[in-house]
Amino acid sequence: MLKVSIVGCGKIADSHVAQIQRIKGCEIVGVCDREPLMARQLYERFPVKRHFSDLRKLLNEAKPDVVHITTPPESHFDLAKLCLERGCNVYVEKPFTLCEAEARALIALANEKALRITAGHDDQFSHVARRMRALVQSGFLGTAPVHMESYYSYELGQAYARALLGDARHWVRRLPGKLLHNVISHGIARIAEFLTSDSPQVRAYGFTSPFLRSLGERDIVDELRVIISEEERTTAYFTFSSQMRPSLHQFRIYGDKNGLVLDQDQETLIRLRGARYKSYLETFVPPMTLAKQHIGNVATNLRRFLAMDFHMKSGMKHLIESFYRSILEGTPVPISYREIVLTARIMDTIFAQLDAQRQALGQMALDTVRAGPA
Amino acid sequence: MGNAVGDGFIIDKDDLILVTGATGFIGSRLVWNLLDRGFRNLRCFTRPSSGMAGLENLWGHRRAGRRVEVVTGNLLSPEDCARATENVAVIFHLAAGRGEKSFPDAFMNSVVATRNLLEASRRNQCLLRFVNVSSFTVYTNEKKPRWRLLDESCPVDNHPELRGEAYTFAKVKQEEIVIGYGAKFGIPYVIVRPGVVYGPGNESITGRVGVDTFGLFLHLGGSNVIPLTYVDNCADAIVLSGLKNGVDCEVFNVVDNELPSGREFLRLYKKNVRRFRSIYVPHCLSFLLCYLWERYASWSEGQLPPVFNRRRWHANWKKTYYSNEKLKKRLAWAQGVPTQEGLKRYFESCRNRGLNA
Numbered sequence: 243m244l245k246v247s248i249v250g251c252g253k254i255a256d257s258h259v260a261q262i263q264r265i266k267g268c269e270i271v272g273v274c275d276r277e278p279l280m281a282r283q284l285y286e287r288f289p290v291k292r293h294f295s296d297l298r299k300l301l302n303e304a305k306p307d308v309v310h311i312t313t314p315p316e317s318h319f320d321l322a323k324l325c326l327e328r329g330c331n332v333y334v335e336k337p338f339t340l341c342e343a344e345a346r347a348l349i350a351l352a353n354e355k356a357l358r359i360t361a362g363h364d365d366q367f368s369h370v371a372r373r374m375r376a377l378v379q380s381g382f383l384g385t386a387p388v389h390m391e392s393y394y395s396y397e398l399g400q401a402y403a404r405a406l407l408g409d410a411r412h413w414v415r416r417l418p419g420k421l422l423h424n425v426i427s428h429g430i431a432r433i434a435e436f437l438t439s440d441s442p443q444v445r446a447y448g449f450t451s452p453f454l455r456s457l458g459e460r461d462i463v464d465e466l467r468v469i470i471s472e473e474e475r476t477t478a479y480f481t482f483s484s485q486m487r488p489s490l491h492q493f494r495i496y497g498d499k500n501g502l503v504l505d506q507d508q509e510t511l512i513r514l515r516g517a518r519y520k521s522y523l524e525t526f527v528p529p530m531t532l533a534k535q536h537i538g539n540v541a542t543n544l545r546r547f548l549a550m551d552f553h554m555k556s557g558m559k560h561l562i563e564s565f566y567r568s569i570l571e572g573t574p575v576p577i578s579y580r581e582i583v584l585t586a587r588i589m590d591t592i593f594a595q596l597d598a599q600r601q602a603l604g605q606m607a608l609d610t611v612r613a614g615p616a
Numbered sequence: 617m618g619n620a621v622g623d624g625f626i627i628d629k630d631d632l633i634l635v636t637g638a639t640g641f642i643g644s645r646l647v648w649n650l651l652d653r654g655f656r657n658l659r660c661f662t663r664p665s666s667g668m669a670g671l672e673n674l675w676g677h678r679r680a681g682r683r684v685e686v687v688t689g690n691l692l693s694p695e696d697c698a699r700a701t702e703n704v705a706v707i708f709h710l711a712a713g714r715g716e717k718s719f720p721d722a723f724m725n726s727v728v729a730t731r732n733l734l735e736a737s738r739r740n741q742c743l744l745r746f747v748n749v750s751s752f753t754v755y756t757n758e759k760k761p762r763w764r765l766l767d768e769s770c771p772v773d774n775h776p777e778l779r780g781e782a783y784t785f786a787k788v789k790q791e792e793i794v795i796g797y798g799a800k801f802g803i804p805y806v807i808v809r810p811g812v813v814y815g816p817g818n819e820s821i822t823g824r825v826g827v828d829t830f831g832l833f834l835h836l837g838g839s840n841v842i843p844l845t846y847v848d849n850c851a852d853a854i855v856l857s858g859l860k861n862g863v864d865c866e867v868f869n870v871v872d873n874e875l876p877s878g879r880e881f882l883r884l885y886k887k888n889v890r891r892f893r894s895i896y897v898p899h900c901l902s903f904l905l906c907y908l909w910e911r912y913a914s915w916s917e918g919q920l921p922p923v924f925n926r927r928r929w930h931a932n933w934k935k936t937y938y939s940n941e942k943l944k945k946r947l948a949w950a951q952g953v954p955t956q957e958g959l960k961r962y963f964e965s966c967r968n969r970g971l972n973a
Contacts, residue, residue, distance in 0.1 A: 253718045264917050279731060283723045283789065287777040408664035409690060550916040 244268040244566055247306035247330075249297055249321055250313030251275040251284040254335055254362075258310050259288045261559040268566060272304035297321060301328045308569065311335060314413045315424060319344040322359070326351045331569050333562065335362040337427040340418060342586040349579045358575055360565045361582045363431040365491070367564070368557035369546060370509045374493075374502055378436070382513070383497025387436050390478040390496070394429030395489035396421075398453070398464065407459050419593040421462050422448070426482050426592075427585055431577075432493045433480060434584040439472035442584075444591040448599070451485045463596055470588065509552075510539040625859040626744050627705045629655050633858075634704040636661045636691065636733065637711035641817045642749070642810075645851035646708055647684075653855070656682045661700045661711070664688045691729035697736035705742060706858050709733060710749045712786070719782040726786035727793055734797040746805040747858040748794040752843055752869070753784045754809065757930045766843075767939040768809075768867045779931065780922040798865060806857045810850045810870040811843030811938065815958065816965035818847070821885065824932050825878045826894065833894035836902050836933045837878015843871045843938045844881075846958030849951050856947040863946055871938045874955045888963035890970060903929050 246268050248255050255273070262270060270290045275281040278295040285293035294300040301309075301324075309325040310333045311318055319339050322332045326348065338361040339345045352359040365371065378387075406412050406421070417423035448463040464484040471477040483489075491506035501514035512535050519527050546552040553559065564576035627633070633650060637643040638660030647660055689696030691711055701707065712726050730748070737743045755766060756773040773779060776788040797803045812822040821828075824842050826835040845853075853870040857863065876884070882894060897905070906929040913922035943949045953961075 252720045252724075256718065256720060260918055277724075277728060279728050279793075280720065280724065283720065283727070283785075287719065287785075405663075410664075411690075411693075547919070550919050553917070553919050 244308060244570065245271040245304065245306045246308045246310065247271055247300055247304055248273045248284070248310045248312060249275075249300070249325075250311060250317075250335075251277075251280040252312065252314075255284060255310075255312040257555045257558060258312055258562075259284065259290070261553075261555055261562055262310075263288065264553075264559055265563055265566065267570075268308075271306055272300045274300045297324060301325065301330065306330055308333060308566065315340060315417055316413060319348065322348050323351060326355055326357055326359070329355065329357065331358040331565075333360050333362065333565055336431075337423055337589070338362075338582055338586060340423075342583060342590050345583050345586040349583065358565065358569050359579075360561070360575055360577050361427075361431075361585075362558075362561070363428060363577055363585075364555065364558035364561045365428045365506055366431060366435065366557065367560040367576065368506065368509065369542075369552070370504055370506070370511050371557065372560070373511050374495075374504045377502060377511075377513070378495065382500055382502070383495065384499030384516070385497060386438065387476050388496050388498055389476070390433050390436060391492075391494040392429045392432045392478065392480045393490035393492040394426055394480070394482050395486055395491060396425050396464070396482070396484050397489050398484045403454065403457060406462070407454070407457050415461070419463075419589060419596070421464055422466055422482060422596075423589070423593065426466070426480070427589060429480055429482065429491075429493075430588050431581065431585045433470060433478045434581050434588060436495065437470070437472055437476060437478075437584060439475075440580070440584060440587075442470050442472040442588070444588055444595070445469045446592040446595040448592075448596045451483075453485055466592070466596075468588075468592055508539075509543050510536065512536070512539075624861050626861055627859065629653075630657050631655075631705040631744075632657045632659060632703050634659045634661060634700055634707045636700070636707070636709050638662050638686075640710055641815075642813060642847055642851055642854070643708075643710045645847050646710065646854055649848075649851045649855045651682065651684070658683070659685045659687055659700065659704065661687050661689065661691075663690060663711075691732055692724065694732050694736065697732040698739070701733065701736040701740050701743070703742055704737070704740065705744045706747065707733065707737060707743065707745070708747045708749070708854060708858050710854075712749070712790075717782055719777075719785055722782035722786040723789060727789045730790050731793050731797075734794065734801075734803060738797065738801050738803060744804060745858055745864065746794065746797075746803055747854060748791065748805055748807045749854060750791050750807050750809045751783075751787050752809055752811045753781070753931065754788045754791060755931060756927070757934055757936060764935060765937050765939060766869075768869055768942055773927065773931070775927075778922075778925070779927045780925055781928065784931070804864040806863055806865070807867045808854050808857050808870060809867065810853075811845050813847050813850045814844055814962050815847035816961055819962075819966045819969045821882075825881050826897075831893075833892055834902075835878065835882055835894045835896045837881070838896060838899060839877050839879060840933065840935050841875045841937055842878055842881055843936075844875055844955065844958070845870050845872045846951075846953045846955070846962075848953050849958070852952055853943055853947065853949050856949055860947050866942075866946065868943050868947065869938065869940065870943060871940050872951050872955050872958070873940070875938065876955070876959070884959060885963065885966070889966040899933065899935065902933055 246262055248258055251273055272292045272294055273281050273284045273290050274294040274297050276295055281293040281295055308331045311321050312335045315337050318334050322334050325332050414421055414424055446468045448466040450459055451464050454464055466482040468480040493504045495502050500516040503512040518524050561576055567573050568575045635643055635647055638647050639662045687700055691697055754772045755770050760770045773788055776785040791807055794805050798805045825837040826833050849872055850870050857868050906924045906926055910922055910925035913920050
């Protein structure tokens with residue numbers, strides 16, 4: 243029986259516990275939060291053996307094989323490091339760490355201790371994402387991807403926006419990339435999975451949306467556009483938006499033969515045929531085949547729902563199961579360490595460029611003020 | 617100048633009163649109620665993100681020799697709680713994690729926040745009463761000593777985690793922590809449990825009347841009495857519970873007189889606000905649907921969350937009557953705004969909101 247623990251008993255911990263419960267051959271031996279009441283509420287609602295407010299005590303007494311770190315990102319590195327040092331395998335919620343250097347250090351430590359570590363990029367393990375991966379691996383696209391587009395939207399509900407804006411001490415503000423840091427890794431990791439170079443070029447442009455500006459915010463970037471390219475082979479666009487409607491969580495990948503469109507929210511996968519039909523047939527046949535594919539997606543989703551295999555966090559269950567299997571059976575980790583590091587590196591570059599932009603804009607504004615009216 | 621202690625109140629009119637959630641739906645009315653009663657030393661605690669609507673005219677009172685301090689902060693911060701509770705004689709604790717769907721978020725904003733406030737009060741040692749504003753939602757509405765009548769003697773849900781409602785779980789746990797601090801540290805408290813608080817500022821239709829699902833309103837209330845309390849009446853009851861002598865450790869339910877049934881409420885709403893399609897679901901059918909949903913949620917390992925279940929049916933849709941006798945007897949509460957007038961103001965506000973939407 244694999245002994246599992248959770249550190250950090252906030253919102254996402256509920257999803258972890260709910261999915262771990264569904265996996266055979268494991269048990270939750272302890273949950274931990276530095277706020278004892280939070281640890282206790284999780285313990286009271288789920289079949290969990292014990293609750294703690296001190297991670298060291300949990301590690302000593304519950305002796306878990308795996309620790310899930312579901313705390314705010316600032317603490318990921320220190321907690322994961324401690325768990326690895328104590329001989330535990332570690333699942334770290336996204337974003338994996340605050341920077342690439344921390345990601346590298348944790349992976350090196352895991353390797354040194356012959357332990358496993360993974361990042362909580364569970365969207366990449368949903369049913370539809372796995373279908374897409376299988377098609378790509380089967381050569382559906384042709385050769386390597388030519389271009390990718392990853393859309394990751396985040397609807398800033400008025401209440402959430404006000405809470406974040408009104409609280410100067412909100413932990414999201416302390417992250418190097420602030421709101422972006424906490425959200426974009428899902429969308430970036432999708433691209434990183436299919437990049438072959440370890441040092442792609444990154445060009446980022448970000449700004450604060452008029453919506454946030456109207457609420458008095460100047461510091462938080464909630465609109466981001468990124469171009470990623472590697473040695474004039476594969477390119478990618480990443481779009482993060484809080485204002486775009488419809489709010490998308492989409493991934494498009496094009497090869498030299500065909501393309502694929504994955505919609506995370508609708509759990510649909512559409513195959514785009516590379517070859518064209520002759521003459522007017524191009525205007526009649528593709529719409530029909532697209533309609534057929536959409537109906538096929540409905541049927542697939544319905545079938546999975548009826549088979550009770552269509553949970554909201556099914557991707558997380560699959561990721562956790564694969565991770566546990568890698569620990570127990572020595573199979574490869576579900577997310578390659580290269581992909582985790584590359585995701586962190588792209589994010590670091592984006593945040594550095596946004597910082598540089600902000601400083602340049604600040605300098606321009608300062609120069610304008612100094613120059614005075616013409 | 618009136619002497620508050622002489623009115624049977626536990627504090628004088630110059631004693632400091634703290635109101636958390638002061639800019640909220642009930643909180644803002646409660647502040648005005650205290651000012652109208654002549655209390656001259658108020659501290660309104662609000663989140664930095666809260667709008668100041670409802671309290672914007674306080675400056676007039678300030679000029680009239682009353683001290684109304686607005687303190688912004690976060691109850692999750694022990695330092696902010698210490699600042700808020702300094703020299704306070706009575707706390708009206710209305711701030712809560714309402715509207716949260718996530719259990720941890722609701723719990724944190726209700727229970728952890730309340731614990732911080734109690735802990736800060738304990739250190740200050742000048743608190744005469746802590747008024748914890750709870751809700752009818754804490755009642756299990758089963759095994760009631762007086763059959764269909766729900767009053768303060770009825771049991772609280774001992775497994776709120778099974779109700780599928782984050783708010784219920786948080787409120788039950790919040791009460792537990794208040795009672796625990798009362799027993800352990802002698803903090804004098806009163807628990808107030810309002811029914812459905814309605815009025816301008818809260819234009820939604822309570823789930824006790826029905827649920828809007830996929831564009832069709834499922835009318836579940838039927839002939840059930842809806843435990844309404846108009847916001848001004850509710851604020852008045854909360855104020856009295858915080859001030860009256862001799863009610864420490866008591867619980868008070870707050871409902872108005874002459875309560876309409878779900879069917880009457882829906883008819884009046886459609887007549888006065890807007891027409892929409894609704895379908896009546898008889899009680900036996902709604903119970904069966906809740907039971908089936910609950911079974912499926914369990915069978916499918918949570919593919920559908922257990923948001924409808926038998927516990928929730930008992931709490932919300934079982935035929936029940938309500939009493940405000942204790943409120944009247946112990947606090948001398950009288951309904952200020954008659955139900956008919958309250959509904960009129962509420963429907964008018966709903967219409968205006970619809971026009972402005």
